[in-house]
Amino acid sequence: MVNRRDTLGVSEDMERTTGRDAHRSNISVIHALAQTVRSTLGPKGMDKMVVDGLGDIVVTNDGFTLLNEMRVRHPAAKLAIEAAVTQQDKVGDGTTTVIVLAGEVLRKAEDLLEMDLHPAVIARGFRTAERMAQEILEDIGEAVGPDDDEIITRIAHTAMTGKAVESAKETLASLAIQAVRKVIRYDGKRAVIDDDGVKLERMVGEPTEASTLMKGVLLARERAHPSMPTRVERANVGLIDQPIEIKDPEIATRIHISDPRQMQAFVEQERKNLAEMVERIVASGCNVLFCQQNIEEPADDFLSQAGVFAVRRVPRGDLVRLAKATGARIVSSPHMLDAAYLGRAGKVREETLGKSTFIYVEDCEDPKAVTLLVKGSTAHAAEEARRALEDAVGDIGSALTRGKVVAGAGAVEVELTRRLRERARTELTGKERLVTEAFADAMTVVPRTLIESSGADAIDQLSLVEARHERHDIWCGFDVVSGQLVDAWEAGILEPLEIKTQALASATEVAVTILRIDDILIGDAPAAESGG
Ligand code: ADP
Ligand code: MG
Numbered sequence: 001m002v003n004r005r006d007t008l009g010v011s012e013d014m015e016r017t018t019g020r021d022a023h024r025s026n027i028s029v030i031h032a033l034a035q036t037v038r039s040t041l042g043p044k045g046m047d048k049m050v051v052d053g054l055g056d057i058v059v060t061n062d063g064f065t066l067l068n069e070m071r072v073r074h075p076a077a078k079l080a081i082e083a084a085v086t087q088q089d090k091v092g093d094g095t096t097t098v099i100v101l102a103g104e105v106l107r108k109a110e111d112l113l114e115m116d117l118h119p120a121v122i123a124r125g126f127r128t129a130e131r132m133a134q135e136i137l138e139d140i141g142e143a144v145g146p147d148d149d150e151i152i153t154r155i156a157h158t159a160m161t162g163k164a165v166e167s168a169k170e171t172l173a174s175l176a177i178q179a180v181r182k183v184i185r186y187d188g189k190r191a192v193i194d195d196d197g198v199k200l201e202r203m204v205g206e207p208t209e210a211s212t213l214m215k216g217v218l219l220a221r222e223r224a225h226p227s228m229p230t231r232v233e234r235a236n237v238g239l240i241d242q243p244i245e246i247k248d249p250e251i252a253t254r255i256h257i258s259d260p261r262q263m264q265a266f267v268e269q270e271r272k273n274l275a276e277m278v279e280r281i282v283a284s285g286c287n288v289l290f291c292q293q294n295i296e297e298p299a300d301d302f303l304s305q306a307g308v309f310a311v312r313r314v315p316r317g318d319l320v321r322l323a324k325a326t327g328a329r330i331v332s333s334p335h336m337l338d339a340a341y342l343g344r345a346g347k348v349r350e351e352t353l354g355k356s357t358f359i360y361v362e363d364c365e366d367p368k369a370v371t372l373l374v375k376g377s378t379a380h381a382a383e384e385a386r387r388a389l390e391d392a393v394g395d396i397g398s399a400l401t402r403g404k405v406v407a408g409a410g411a412v413e414v415e416l417t418r419r420l421r422e423r424a425r426t427e428l429t430g431k432e433r434l435v436t437e438a439f440a441d442a443m444t445v446v447p448r449t450l451i452e453s454s455g456a457d458a459i460d461q462l463s464l465v466e467a468r469h470e471r472h473d474i475w476c477g478f479d480v481v482s483g484q485l486v487d488a489w490e491a492g493i494l495e496p497l498e499i500k501t502q503a504l505a506s507a508t509e510v511a512v513t514i515l516r517i518d519d520i521l522i523g524d525a526p527a528a529e530s531g532g
Contacts, residue, residue, distance in 0.1 A: 023113060023518070024113075083098050119518070124432075138404075142489075149177075160389075164388070180397050206376075221314060235344065243294045244295045281308065328341060406500060411476055411489075414447055414477070479491055
């Protein structure tokens with residue numbers, strides 16, 4: 001089939017939308033996405049059930065999981081989902097908020113377009129509004145220090161309120177705090193956290209309350225040889241990232257094997273070289289060895305005879321975490337393995353649970369990488385617990401690194417709206433003021449949605465909250481658990497400032513990007529073309 005093309009050479013098989021229609025279409029897609037995830041927001045958020053093409057069912061009230069499971073195809077929706085991914089990467093919580101905010105900011109954009117404002121003017125206005133909003137948020141945030149136990153605990157609780165793991169909230173919160181405290185570093189006054197410092201591993205078969213913090217690393221690997229010890233106490237850990245093998249090309253090419261004795265000599269030489277490598281390893285004092293590549297036979301046997309616990313083909317990421325946990329340095333060959341490069345672990349052991357075998361490298365003295373073993377009696381329960389704990393870990397980490405906290409339950413958003421409107425009124429005029437006010441109003445989608453989720457009347461309750469803010473009750477919010485207006489700070493509904501600043505930045509970015517697009521070209525999916 002010959003595709004007809006228009007003057008630009010764009011295939012007529014492509015669906016093309018331009019100008020005002022492009023905006024309308026993109027906005028409605030993101031708005032629809034926001035409407036879908038919206039009802040999962042907050043402790044009283046509803047669950048969603050997603051059934052994939054294979055009939056697998058996922059039930060969740062986690063906005064991020066939902067977005068991943070929905071497999072949306074529209075480019076505008078993908079753009080919004082990317083913003084949620086950024087949120088997840090940078091903060092680890094607040095993904096639903098990003099989408100809900102983006103949807104609402106764009107709904108305001110739609111109104112402004114209807115009033116014949118130019119998309120570029122709206123986009124510019126949103127940028128100004130966002131900058132002001134960021135300044136206001138920075139100003140509202142309260143300082144939190146590394147030793148503010150009470151606040152940090154509240155942040156962890158808030159992250160998990162209303163989730164499936166609610167009953168194990170206290171245990172999980174304390175694990176999350178201990179984990180983050182282990183891996184945080186202070187660079188002068190600034191706190192820094194390694195991205196892979198805290199790893200969460202699911203384990204099915206025990207209740208979530210039995211979750212634990214391992215001062216070390218868990219590997220889904222087995223020992224290199226069955227006669228190696230299954231357990232080593234006071235481990236001296238060596239890390240090698242090159243194969244333990246004979247790969248001297250000279251030996252391989254120099255020897256033309258013509259008679260069996262030469263062959264024998266060659267094999268002998270190889271054994272000898274491997275034996276030497278193992279001797280070097282043992283001489284360094286290493287009794288536990290992790291190799292990123294292969295450990296060639298019979299080196300594994302030699303190691304085993306020397307009583308060394310060795311593991312081959314350890315993924316790079318795990319090797320790096322082992323270095324952080326034990327203090328070992330990764331070297332490239334046994335000849336470089338020096339006592340000074342070995343790390344320490346109180347205990348290294350192999351254990352089989354059901355069908356899987358794991359290696360525990362634990363009781364490290366000052367680990368800069370730790371592992372949270374998140375348990376659940378079913379796979380679903382373990383996964384829900386993992387997600388909730390991941391949110392808590394992300395929130396504690398970002399509270400400590402950014403050093404600022406706000407109160408949630410809609411309090412921070414209502415206060416932001418109030419102050420931003422105030423600044424728009426006093427500092428801006430004309431269209432800029434109009435756009436900034438619209439942007440400010442969009443922020444109230446968070447409290448409105450939270451109030452609705454509890455079954456209360458959003459208009460009534462929101463105006464009560466707003467009235468309290470007018471009287472400088474800056475942390476007044478709506479507690480969905482009690483169904484009442486509260487001082488969210490006093491009620492301990494606390495969140496890291498960064499959830500809000502990042503969500504605002506991402507949502508604005510999505511809105512501005514959409515406003516800049518005036519042409520959408522969508523081709524058929526390749527699969528749909530077959531048979532034609
Ligand atoms: P997200 O994916 O955006 O993190 P969540 O489902 O975790 O979404 O909901 C977070 C929102 O719930 C925040 O706005 C937070 O302030 C709010 N929240 C948490 N606890 C309460 C509470 N007890 N009452 C009202 N809102 C709450
Ligand atoms: Mg959350």
